[in-house]
Amino acid sequence: GQNIDQPTEMTATEGAIVQINCTYQTSGFNGLFWYQQHAGEAPTFLSYNVLDGLEEKGRFSSFLSRSKGYSYLLLKELQMKDSASYLCAALDSNYQLIWGAGTKLIIKP
């Protein structure tokens, strides 16, 4: 079956760095997405990786290893507004998004 695993909840301190991991098992693979979702709002796009390696975009970076079925989202210089759920989603061979359950990130002062 198809499956996405990511931690349920993480806590970090304002100004610090946090890494949210995601492992996936899908029928085929056409890329991996990270979305940010604040409570009561729709998800917003953060990153898309289809090739191995690290993609950096400001304070956020995303890494992919296709051979390991593994990705992570790295958030630097954490701000209180970064408190949200972070959703990992893999695109399978039918171009269907397979969603993880999301990681709730709590930022403490």
Next chain:
Amino acid sequence: GAVVSQHPSRVICKSGTSVKIECRSLDFQATTMFWYRQFPKQSLMLMATSNEGSKATYEQGVEKDKFLINHASLTLSTLTVTSAHPEDSSFYICSASYDRATEAFFGQGTRLTVV
């Protein structure tokens, strides 16, 4: 980025009535639109995938007669919750894409409360 507009953002309806939710891609042609349901503190649950001009593909366990999806044009898809019940109360979100291998752009979501 591309904009997807979902309307209404909030709706309260009486049990037994029907509610229509619209999802529009404002500045691109969406070949595929997705409808999700999200329960509190849970991830997105895909309900159905709709392609313009064809019938929607429903996920297992989703009642197609209860959740009517119409994708009449490349910029508009609608979800109608028929004979709504309190258990249908949820956050419904649409997303649209113009190419299979690109990001899905999300609407703002609709908070449905059935009383």
